[in-house]
Amino acid sequence: MQTLYVELGERRYPIFIGSHLDPKALLEPYLHGRQVMLVSNTTVAPLYLQSYKDALIQLNKQVAECILPDGEQYKDIQHLNLIFDALLESGFNRDCTVLALGGGVIGDMAGFASACFQRGVNFIQVPTTLLSQVDSSVGGKTGINHPLGKNMLGAFQQPQVVLADMAQLDTLPxxxxxxxxxxxxxxxxxxxxxxxxxxxxxxxxxxxxxxxxxxxxxxxxxxxxxxxxxxxxxxxxxxxxxxxxxxxxxxxxxxxxxxxxxxxxxxxxxxxxxxxxxxxxxxxxxxxxxxxxxxxxxxxxxxxxxxxxxxxxxxxxxxxxxxxxxxxxxxxxxxxxxxxxxxxxxxxxxxxxxxxxxxxx
Amino acid sequence: MQTLYVELGERRYPIFIGSHLDPKALLEPYLHGRQVMLVSNTTVAPLYLQSYKDALIQLNKQVAECILPDGEQYKDIQHLNLIFDALLESGFNRDCTVLALGGGVIGDMAGFASACFQRGVNFIQVPTTLLSQVDSSVGGKTGINHPLGKNMLGAFQQPQVVLADMAQLDTLPxxxxxxxxxxxxxxxxxxxxxxxxxxxxxxxxxxxxxxxxxxxxxxxxxxxxxxxxxxxxxxxxxxxxxxxxxxxxxxxxxxxxxxxxxxxxxxxxxxxxxxxxxxxxxxxxxxxxxxxxxxxxxxxxxxxxxxxxxxxxxxxxxxxxxxxxxxxxxxxxxxxxxxxxxxxxxxxxxxxxxxxxxxxx
Incomplete structure (x- = not known):
């Protein structure tokens, strides 16, 4: 496993890159608060969600999930709102963490939601596509599309940590x-x-x-x-x-x-x-x-x-x-x-x- | 007129407090870029919008407006989206300024919209109620309500400048x-x-x-x-x-x-x-x-x-x-x-x- 630090002063964070990473060990130091909202999509969730859920439950976290439909066409304000609904219906507070498990769309939406929810909560990224591993895991750009333009609405939101697991690319088309x-x-x-x-x-x-x-x-x-x-x-x-x-x-x-x-x-x-x-x-x-x-x-x-x-x-x-x-x-x-x-x-x-x-x- | 500076390092900004303030002279140094979106509501716009529009046109700005219904019950994601629609339909870019002319609800919504649009554009506040003059003009808290809680979604967004005009309180109930x-x-x-x-x-x-x-x-x-x-x-x-x-x-x-x-x-x-x-x-x-x-x-x-x-x-x-x-x-x-x-x-x-x-x- 290699570790790369993104140097952003106080918001410095690591990207762990390797195969078959251990989420429990790697995430624990970066999880503040008890509540974790897993945001994923209908393609990725059946493949990888359970292992993250298990790891978080072993870490004694209160876990909830929000599974969105898969695709760039759902990267809109209506589907962003579903994440907000899930956070509030689960009674999540300012100390919660939003974890994105999926490709760039999920990372963008979960990241933007974490930037807006209660004016900003913690964010962790587990990019499951090669594109999101090399693109979305660095830079803090999050956002959604508008009918008149791509990524027109968003926020700069840096994650606490990123896990880029090559094993998750096995199932990538x-x-x-x-x-x-x-x-x-x-x-x-x-x-x-x-x-x-x-x-x-x-x-x-x-x-x-x-x-x-x-x-x-x-x-x-x-x-x-x-x-x-x-x-x-x-x-x-x-x-x-x-x-x-x-x-x-x-x-x-x-x-x-x-x-x-x-x-x-x-x-x-x-x-x-x-x-x-x-x-x-x-x-x-x-x-x-x-x-x-x-x-x-x-x-x-x-x-x-x-x-x-x-x-x-x-x-x-x-x-x-x-x-x-x-x-x-x-x-x-x-x-x-x-x-x-x-x-x-x-x-x-x-x-x-x-x-x-x-x-x- | 009194001037109070909010000391936030690079994002330091002035609040001008007085009666019958001159928007043209006071806003000019704080307007970057040519495009200004005036966000107001159906109560305030008929009273004060024209004088700001005139001042901005004299400053050779491209002015557009988004007039929302008046009331806390409209401080939601659907009405926030109307500001985004207006910005994009007017072809506004990253260099634009969003100017809030109204009370706390307008300030919160326009401020949040300015924080999200293109991941952040300039913001100016003209609070027209006593509450927003003493509360929303300092602090940078912006946001909207969710059916499950007040101000659950938002951003910290500091304005470039705030104009608190006591003359605008004459029409306040x-x-x-x-x-x-x-x-x-x-x-x-x-x-x-x-x-x-x-x-x-x-x-x-x-x-x-x-x-x-x-x-x-x-x-x-x-x-x-x-x-x-x-x-x-x-x-x-x-x-x-x-x-x-x-x-x-x-x-x-x-x-x-x-x-x-x-x-x-x-x-x-x-x-x-x-x-x-x-x-x-x-x-x-x-x-x-x-x-x-x-x-x-x-x-x-x-x-x-x-x-x-x-x-x-x-x-x-x-x-x-x-x-x-x-x-x-x-x-x-x-x-x-x-x-x-x-x-x-x-x-x-x-x-x-x-x-x-x-x-x-």
């Missing part, structure tokens, strides 16, 4: 494993050329779920994100680099409707568009773009999206949070392994990059 | 003026015997709406609260003193149904119960209790509540956030002008204090 690899690739592209080389060497084994390599990929991804977040918790600057591929990706996700494409799939194609635009701006080479597409394809991820009318694509991009004062800012690649936040690009070239990476069907 | 005086009296009882003497000297003029004396009462109340909040922003300790009368008061409000009694009215009777229990514990004298009742009555506030079955009263008290680990903590009076947080009291005496201050009808 292939498509979701790939979606997680999209974010792993993102860390390499935006800031770590060595990691990109490592991924090129190990992608086949990662896709084949080698647990040790997956743990290493999670560790390196989280370490990378943790460094950025420690410098810029509230996303005033550097942290926005983590949005590589996300502004394009959000437009794809929003147009297709939440839940049709996985977040990681949309980000994958979004990264191709960002690389393509970076090439049109003369920052990276055609070979760099091909290398980007290649590693994304090897992770079984899409490098183009369905045909989307350009005006609609742009309208969805404009609703993305990365728009500051109405001006679009994008994360682009100065070179492979070094991203930059910029509003200094030709909008016509951006349109070409969008159109060039849509399937012709 | 007498009953609401009195409700505000309840919180003013609270500051005196919990921490400032000199202020209690000042209130005993000036209560008749305050009830008669002497603007200078009201401004002085607002300044002293806010200064008192600001001192406590600066020491204990997240209510780990001392800040809980501000809940004098609130645990009893919440039970009264909850039982009667939100909006039947005003918050200040419930707190007034709650303070009588707290004083009564303090006397039964031998901490203050019968004369002290009479003095407490007297100043509350002179503010035209109730010193007893309707008959409420004891078990229901206790159940509502237990849902109050001041319950820690299932154990009830109360704010009681060690002497007039000095409150203390304690769980060290005889529950039977507490029951007597509740029963003794209900009307026999």
């Amino acid at each position: 292939d498509r979701e494993l790939s979606a997680g690899l999209a974010e792993v690739i993102k860390y390499a592209l935006l800031g770590d050329q060595d990691f990109l080389v490592w991924l090129e060497q190990n992608m086949d084994a990662l896709v084949a779920r080698d647990a040790n390599l997956l743990a290493e990929a999670v560790y390196r991804s989280c370490a990378h994100k943790a460094r950025i977040v420690a410098n810029d918790e509230k996303e005033q600057g550097e942290r926005a680099l983590l949005n590589l591929g996300h502004t394009f990706g959000h437009a794809i996700e929003s147009y297709l409707g939440y839940g049709v494409w996985l977040h990681g799939e949309a980000v994958a194609t979004g990264m191709v568009m960002a690389a393509d635009l970076s090439q049109r701006l003369g920052w990276i080479s055609v070979e760099d773009v091909e290398r980007t597409k290649k590693i994304i394809q090897r992770a079984n991820l899409p490098i183009s999206c369905p045909k989307i009318p350009l005006d609609e694509f742009l309208a969805y991009m404009a609703h993305d949070k990365k728009v500051l004062n109405g001006q679009l800012r994008l994360v682009l690649l100065q070179r492979l392994g070094q991203a930059v936040i910029t509003k200094d690009f030709d909008i016509e070239l951006m349109k070409q990059s969008i159109l060039a990476n849509q399937s012709v069907s | 007498d009953r609401e003026l009195s409700a505000g005086l309840a919180e003013v009296i609270k500051y005196a009882l919990l921490g400032d015997q000199d202020f209690l003497v000042w209130l005993e000297q000036n209560m008749d003029a305050l009830v008669a709406r002497d603007a200078n004396l009201l401004a002085e009462a607002v300044y002293r109340s806010c200064a008192h609260k600001a001192r406590i909040v600066a020491n204990d922003e997240k209510e780990q300790g001392e800040r809980a003193l501000l809940n004098l009368g609130h645990t009893f008061g919440h039970a009264i409000e909850s039982y009667l149904g939100y909006g039947v009694w005003l918050h200040g009215e419930a707190v007034a009777t709650g303070m009588v119960m707290a004083a009564d229990l303090s006397q039964r514990l031998g901490w203050i004298s019968v004369e002290d209790v009479e003095r407490t009742k007297k100043i509350i009555q002179r503010a035209n506030l109730p010193i007893s509540c309707p008959k409420i079955p004891l078990d229901e009263f206790l159940a509502y008290m237990a849902h109050d956030k001041k319950v820690l680990n299932g154990q009830l903590r109360l704010v009681l009076l060690q002497r007039l002008g000095q409150a203390v947080i304690t769980k060290d009291f005889d529950i039977e005496l507490m029951k007597q204090s509740i029963l003794a201050n209900q009307s026999v009808s």
Whole structure:
């Protein structure tokens, strides 16, 4: 087992990364108060909830649960409210802990609920997808969607501790494993050329779920994100680099409707568009773009999206949070392994990059 | 005009207190970004919204508005969502400001919405009731109610600036003026015997709406609260003193149904119960209790509540956030002008204090 500390001063917390982690031993030091609300979904709960429940009961905790339907389309205010209902119906107080057992959606919702309930209670994350292990476990971003935009409502809420258990990836569908690899690739592209080389060497084994390599990929991804977040918790600057591929990706996700494409799939194609635009701006080479597409394809991820009318694509991009004062800012690649936040690009070239990476069907 | 700074490090902000304040001059330095969402209610908007709109348009801002129905019964997740809808339908971004123009309910909802929207945008408060001027303008507590409890969902969100304009109290109903005086009296009882003497000297003029004396009462109340909040922003300790009368008061409000009694009215009777229990514990004298009742009555506030079955009263008290680990903590009076947080009291005496201050009808 490896341990990575996210350095946030008083709110410093550990991420435990390994296989077949022992929840009782690992959670005990981080549980304050007696009440624990387990938030999970109908897919994950039947697989992993009982072992957490057992561990908590052995720790003499008062355990309650809130099982939500599975899917991004339920990441809304109505389903958030079900967590509040469960907390209040169980008579939970300010000293309780909300534990998220599931992927990014569950982490986002349970985290946001824990930030709002009684103006903030303790929060623990057990991410059960590769995507949430490398993305949601670091950074404290929580939230829900609104019909007019993804993640429009939320809070910065740091967990007490994160358990990333590779054994829980055994039951993860292939498509979701790939979606997680999209974010792993993102860390390499935006800031770590060595990691990109490592991924090129190990992608086949990662896709084949080698647990040790997956743990290493999670560790390196989280370490990378943790460094950025420690410098810029509230996303005033550097942290926005983590949005590589996300502004394009959000437009794809929003147009297709939440839940049709996985977040990681949309980000994958979004990264191709960002690389393509970076090439049109003369920052990276055609070979760099091909290398980007290649590693994304090897992770079984899409490098183009369905045909989307350009005006609609742009309208969805404009609703993305990365728009500051109405001006679009994008994360682009100065070179492979070094991203930059910029509003200094030709909008016509951006349109070409969008159109060039849509399937012709 | 007087200016009071709430000292919260980087989030230090001023409260401007006076009559006929100039919103254009006072708001300008505190408005970042171009977009301003005015949140108000159907009672306040027709009276005061236009002058703020005009000032903002003169400042070249993009102004939108969200007018909610007036009343505590609308402080729920459905009406909170209307603010989110307005923000997104207007295309507002992370650089926008949410300005609350109204009483405590509007301040709580607009503040909570500003804390959640895009994980936090700027917030400005223009409290138009005496209660919100002395209570909500300091402390950063925002939130909404849940069917199972008051203010169960929320966030700590500090404003950029607060404008407390005594001229806006001209249109405040007498009953609401009195409700505000309840919180003013609270500051005196919990921490400032000199202020209690000042209130005993000036209560008749305050009830008669002497603007200078009201401004002085607002300044002293806010200064008192600001001192406590600066020491204990997240209510780990001392800040809980501000809940004098609130645990009893919440039970009264909850039982009667939100909006039947005003918050200040419930707190007034709650303070009588707290004083009564303090006397039964031998901490203050019968004369002290009479003095407490007297100043509350002179503010035209109730010193007893309707008959409420004891078990229901206790159940509502237990849902109050001041319950820690299932154990009830109360704010009681060690002497007039000095409150203390304690769980060290005889529950039977507490029951007597509740029963003794209900009307026999």
